[in-house]
Amino acid sequence: MRVERRDCFHLIEPLLPLVEKPARYLDHEWGACEDQSGPFHVCMVYADVYEIGQPNLGIAILYNQLNSCEGISCERAYLPWTDMISLMRERSIPLLSLESASPLASFDVIGFTLAHELIMTNVLEVLDLSGIPKRSIERDEDDPIIIAGGPSAYNVEPMAAVFDAVLLGDGEESIKDVARRIRDLRSEGASRAEILSSLAGIQCVYVPSLYEKVVDGTSTRWGYAVPIAGFDAPEVVYKRCEPDFAATEPIAQRIVPYLETVQDRLSIEVLRGCARGCRFCQAGMTYRPVRERPMEQIVDATSKALATCGYDEVSLSSLSTTDHSQCKEMLEELGKVVDDKGIRVSLPSQRLDSFGVDMAAAVACGRKSSLTFAPEAGSQRLRDVINKNVTEDDLEFAARNAFRNGWRKVKLYYMMGLPTETDDDIRAIVETATRVLEIGREVVGKGRKSGITVSVSVAVLVPKAYTAFQWCGQLPVEEVRRRQALLLASAPKDRDIRIxxxxxxxxxxxxxxxxxxxxxxxxxxxxxxxxxxxxxxxSEFSFETWQEAARAVGLDLEDVACEEFPLDARLPWDHTSPAVSKGFLQREWRRALDGVTTADCTMTSCTGCGVCQTLGVANVIQGERS
Amino acid sequence: MRQDLHRIRFAFPKSDRLAFLGHLEVISTIERSIRRADLPFAVSNGFARRMKVQFSSALPVGVSSKAEYFDLFLTEHLDEEHVLDLLGRYSPTALRPFAAAYVDGSLPALEAWLDRSSWVLDLGTSTDADAFEEGVRRLREQGSFTYLRGTKPKTVDVGESYVSHGFVASDGRLMLDLETLILPTGAMRPEAFVRACYGLSDQPDSAPEYLRCVRVAQHHLDDGNLVEPFQVSLPKLVD
Structure with a gap:
């Protein structure tokens, strides 16, 4: 029988004085949906603490969409921090939603967003704290239906046992389709199995329990998934894509938190998708095609939302904001909106060219703390391998422009462990950073007072599903460490370069x-x-515990992560597709090995990724891209 | 202060769940309420252009208040009642301002000016007033105490911060009235004071796990006289 839906705030209230940041658990924020009368109740969960999860755009979109549906209410829940979890477990208090402080187990549907792979143990923690069986197969008829979506849903197989259904792609419409289908079938008395079977008929919905794993000579050791005989489930589930992006809500995040969150500002999604084609980038493949929001809509919505939310900063969010064909005009118009109100406009990332710096300068308003560029690889050869279509000249022009515009601190983001990477490529990272520092000193002057610093941050490539590098093995830990040591050893003895x-x-x-x-x-x-x-x-990550866990189940982490897959193998995620064709990715892999770049289809012609043809959609560009 | 600006003082509660907001969280919430109300606030010049607003001293997380204060600098002189009504509409109920009045722009910053606080603390049902009184006496005799603020030890001079105390019984609970002074070096946390008293009393274990605490009033101490925050002008009260 379903857990009773009731306000249990009184259970956690006495704990608030005993925990860090009690504002995480308060609810009642400005803009939160107070009417939670249902009668059909959904709870969207971000399985991390409030200040990480609250700014999440995906959850905000789904929250608004569901609360706009007649007869459906949607609340939010986050994973409490460890201090609160301990107190709740001591007192047998289940995890509660924010808005109504009801036990999660009392909801009809619980939705998780899978923002990244390292959130997976937190999903189990949420279910355990809620008293909900962790495996789909163990749930009773009355238990909530557990769904998931988000960027990491394209290889959801390791969590297939957990989720009753997984939604791929844009969620604006699919979340409503799924919630209504569950509501209607439940009201008709349908069984859990019947509901799940029906969900598989909705485009973009993957129901893992309707598939079985097959391991054969065509697969990797992990096998591939095929529909179980007798079930009407598609062989490949394709993502949902909103073709008319302008018809979607420009500002999804209307809740104004009390607590400082990781993105404590108004956020407007100015475009969705990116076609630059960086071969390591999962989002660049899975969010295609590119759909720009019209400038007028962005300016108007920003103006209204700033007035209703009261933020003093607005972020123009997307995968590549400065690629928006109306970027320059848009920033000029936004400048008029925020004039004299102490409101800042921020760009989440800069294009690595002079235009990117010009746009950053347009919104900086005197605040020029640091400017970040992402060359991703140190040498031109390796940048061609990863299809990062920027040249040494681009970087030098951008750096020179940045220093001329008043910036003194430049951050450079790189990756290590890229396919074909050699020690020379590692040394080239330092050489590039040194060159940027020299340019800064040429423009601004030498000496400590010039304040020029170049910070280099180097991540490790994690090959992801649906990228051209999905067949690659990850670099072993010891080799990563060797290259990191090489990086440090190659760096000049100059305190103004920080690595x-x-x-x-x-x-x-x-x-x-x-x-x-x-x-x-x-x-x-x-x-x-x-x-x-x-x-x-x-502070919480324990590699040793992960190693012990791997040993206990007969695995070796390095063996798993570093394994290369044959190019023609059937992959574990082939059946959950963002509609980018495997042939295109194979071709991109071969071009990577040859160091041949592929152009951005929003600036040239179609490059044959297959998304538009498969989904019946197209890039939507408001002006001319350059 | 710039002559063309108008300094308006607001009184607001910090109540219910929002007692658990930290000082910076209260400030950002009120600043966002001001922006939502579209009040013609002044903005500072310089590197980071910020709203010109000053708040009274910080309340510890979990402590509620009958009346906190902030001064907002406006670029236009608007009717006080209108401003209060507007801001009230765009504020969370638990922080909704209930009084507003223009004050002299040359007054010192609120945080330094409101240097006297009155508190009520709920000592629960198992505290013996005489035993606690003895704890207070011993603490005052000791002169100072040290407590952990987060992970950092902080020493408080009781002689300078403590003013007076008294007891009231309410529904079988012992309520402590406490008067403290805020010094330029910082404020004494009432909860820390009370726990130090318990620690020195003969009933150290009778301290409640959670000490409910309310700031009930703030004043400016002027040559031995208590000055009300609005005494420098006439406040407009909400019905």
Whole structure:
């Protein structure tokens, strides 16, 4: 029988004085949906603490969409921090939603967003704290239907045992289709199995329990998934794509938090998708095609939302904001909106060319703390391999422009472990950083007072599903460390160049989770049982525990993460597709090895990724891109 | 202060769940309420252009208040009642301002000016007033105490911060009235004071796990006289 829906705030209120940041648990924020009368209740969960999850755009979109549906209410829930979890477990208090403070187990549907692979143990923690069986197969008729979506849903196989249904792609319409279908079938008395079977008929919905794993000579050791005989489930589930992006809500995030969140500002999604084609980038493949929002809509919506929310900063969010064909005019118009109100406009990323710097300068308004560029690879050869279509000249022009415009600190983001990478490519990172520093000193002057610094941050490549590098193995930890040491040893003895790099071990776990198939759940469950959670937090991550868990289930993390897959193998995620064709990715892989770049289809002609043809959509560009 | 600006003082509560907001969270929430109300606030010049607003001293997380204060600098002189009504409409109920009045722009910053606080703390049902009184006496005799603020030890001079105290019984609970002074070096946290008293009393274990605490008033101490925050002008009260 379903857990009773009732306000349980009184259970956690006495705990608030005992925990860090009690504002995480308060609700009642400005803009939160107070009417939660249902009668059909959905709870969207971000399985991390409030300040990480609250700014999530995906959850905000789904929250608004569901609360706009007649008879459906949607609330939010986040994973409490460890201090609160301990107190709740001591007192047998279940996880509660924010708005009505009801137990999660009392909801009809619970939706998780899978923002990254390291959130998986937190999903189990949420279910456990809620008293909901972790495996789909163990749930009773009355238990909530557990759904998921988000960027990491394209290889959801390691969590296939957990989710009743997975939604791929844009969620604006599909979440409503799914919620209504469940509501209607439940009211008709349909069984859980009947509901799940019906959900599989909705485009973009993957129901893992209707598929079985096959391991054969065409697959990797993880196998591939095929529909179980007798079930009417598609062989390949394609993502949903909103073709008319202008018809979607420009500002999804209307809730104004009390607590400072990781993106504590108004956010407007100015475009969706990116066709630059960086070969390591999963989002660049899975969010295609590119759909720009019209400038007038952006300016008008920003103006209204600033007035209703009261923020003093607006972020123009997307995968590549400065690629918007109306970027320059848009920033000019927004400048008029925010004039004299102490409101800042921020761009999440800069194009690595002079235009990108010009746009950053247009919104900086005197605040020029640091400017970030992402060359991703040190040498031109390797940038061609990863299809990062920028040249040494682009970087030099951009850096010179930045220093001339008043910036003194430049951050450069790189990756390590890219296919074909050599020691020369590692040394080239330092050479590029040194060149940028020299340019800064040429423009601004030498000496400590000039304040010129160049910070270099080097991540480890984690090959992801549906990228041209999905067949690659990850670099082993010891080799990552050797290259990191080489990087440090190559750096000049100049205090104005600062080098940092990511933890190779965290990346290894992320790599293993990205690569595994359905059997990988045993590892995640074992790691969670041994105490792993908040794996994306360096303070909480325990590589040793992950290693122990892997040994306990007969796996080796490095063996999993570093395994290369044959180019013609059937992959564990082939049946959950963003509609980018495998042939295109194979071609991109071969071009990578040849160092041949592929153009951006929003600036040239179609490059044959297959998304538009498969989904019946197209790039939507408001003006002319250059 | 620029002569063309108008300094208006607001009183607001910090109540219910929002007692658990930290000081910076209260500030950002009120600043966003001001922006939503579209009040003609002044903005500072310089590197980071910020709203010109000043708040009274910080309340600890979990402590509620009958009346906190902030001064907002406006670029236009609007009717006080209109401003209060507008801001009230765009504020969370638990922080909704209930009084507003223009004050002299040359007054010192609120945080330094409101240097006297009155508190009520709920000591629960198992505290013996005489035993606690003895704890207070011993603490005052000791002169100072040290407590952990987060992970950092902080020493408080009781002689300078403590003013007076008294007891009231309410529904079988012992309520402590406490008067403190805010010094340029910082404020004494009432909860820390009370726990230090318990620690020195003969009943150290009778302290409640959670000490409910309310700031009930703030004043400016002027040559031995208590000055009301609005005494420098006439406040407009909400019905």
């Amino acid at each position: 940092s790099y990511h933890d190779a071990r965290t990346s290894l776990v992320e790599g293993a989770l990205s690569k595994m198939g359905r059997d990988g759940f045993d590892l995640i469950l074992e790691a969670w049982k041994r105490g792993c959670r908040f794996d994306a937090w360096s």
